[in-house]
Amino acid sequence: VGTRVSGKVVSITNYGAFIELEPGIEGLVHISEMSWTRNVRHPSKLVSIGETIEAVVLKVDPNEEKISLGMKQTEQDPWMMLPEKYPIGTRLNGKVRNLTSFGAFVEIEPGIDGLIHISDMSWTKRVQHPSEVVKKGDSVDVVILNVDAENKRISLGLKQATEDPWLRIGETYPVGTELRGKVVRLMDKGVVVDIGNDIEGFVPVSQLNFGQPVTSPADIVYETMNLDLRVLEVDPIHRRIVLAVTGIPAEQPPRPETPSKVIPMESDDYNMTDPIPTPPDSYIEEPA
Template sequence: MSETNNELLAALESADQIKVGDVVTGEVVAIDNDNQAVIGLHTGEEGVVPAREYSDDRNINLADELKVGDTVEAVVINNVTSDKEGVAYLLSKKRLDARKAWENLNFAEGDTVDAKVVNAVRGGLVVTVEGVRGFVPASMVAERFVSDLNQFKNKDIKAQVIEIDPAKSRLILSRKAVIAQEHAEKIAEVFGKLSVGEVVEGTVARLADFGAFIDLGGVDGLVHVSEISYDRVKNPADVLSRGEKVNVKILALDEEKGRISLSIKATQPGPWDKVAEEAPAGTVLEGTVKRVKDFGAFVEIFPGIEGLIHVSQISHKRVENPADVLKSGDKVKVQVLDVKPAEERISLSMKALEEKPAHEEEDNDGRASRADIAAYNQQDDESGATLGDIFGDKL
């Protein structure tokens, strides 16, 4: 054989040689028992595409996807030694598809894309976006920590592109960023519809020791534990349940911080609403002394309702210090002198139920003394006392 012929044969052999990274096309000649597609190549050799290199679907059965005679395009990822005669190359259709997808990207960093979750791993979610494999770190899955990422497997999610590096086939996305953006838009929409003082219906979304979060249509407002009921509530879960429909009154709106303060008890009749009806002036009641002050004593006459017996209304006898006559826990009979539901004040008298002495001592010919006036001016605001409370019949 001449030197020219040898060079020609060497060139032909070189042209036909398949290298790692080459894209090859061949026909399916068999689907073996290992769930692999055997591909006949133009060189007369064979390559094999395992199921894991055909698709990200771990449960795929190649016999359902391919049949003998089908054409498959794949990339050579390795030379292999096989017991099967003629099988010389490990091929991957999945990696070729990914390469083409990277070459034809039509999104950029900052874009929001649709992603398919193919797997959940310890560090986050493995997804595909238009054929490109990407990753959502666990810290970027949601606004709050997610303990079980498996709940997202095989689901479609929206995520924001955080980083793209085709050279490293690196695609990082954030679902949390999309949620935050949608939440901000929802807040603006909801705040535009609400106003302070308005009563609206909501759904109990979450319960905490300090209160309940109420869903107002995509945005949560907080009912503090003190605003759940007029009765004392130790644990919100004792009186509310998740998913329950409730009416709430809007107490405050802070769009900048996205906070809405709500009240359930403000939508309900308060204990003071019935006081004027059930205990008008002149009514005689029995109550319990709760607190004793220098200016008088507070007596609970209904659950959560306290009235003031001013020092001047304790007895016809002069009382210098209410603590000399009354103590916390004492049961006493009182007469209602005055009721002011709007101010949540009620004035009581023990003296009115006693027989008036024939010669009751009075200062300044029956008029209120300066000492009484000074006592009134210096009294604690919590007394809720009126001039009538202090001076009684002296006025």
């Protein structure tokens, strides 16, 4: 056990490859012992019949006449070196390799992928799917958030590679600032408007009425409608901007034929999104 050997691949099955070490003696490299970094779906992805490979003897069972071999054990597990190589906060560039509902896989070096979770893609945008921000093949700047060598997981941040605009939101939109925004959602307690740069603000119902009672925001506004606004309150900690309507521009996009849906607010949070998907316990995938 532990001996380094070489041999020729004589047959391939779904679960591994048989290696002839000498005439009449074969060992099995199980599919799980082929690579530290790839989730190999079939041994033929890595070896072919007739190929000579290096391996390490993992187990010898003389009673069963079986020899277990490992290909990946011929080199050090690269994952064990990653925490030292990539301390938390390290900035690097990688290539988007695959997208899932919960994030984007980014190759940071050959065979090593990290995950940008959907919640770490944008400081301001309500990302519903990673394809709204990145696409397969993109080169992206990311920051190391966590390295779990034991479970072979690297967490990456895309938004962390840029400054959080909410840190300076009070300078960008001081109280009293007048601006124009577009209605993006109607809530039962008010209206959410896009004021630019993926920043959304909230207009309470009380700031919609123009002196007249309003039972629902839909009585006055609709999605895509433009509004003239004034900043009443800025709360960078809770990422809230409260606005008042000062006027309604004459030129407007046409009102949708289907009435805008009014979403109930269960709290003071107007940033309503679908539940953020969570990654599975193991997300190492075979590179496409």
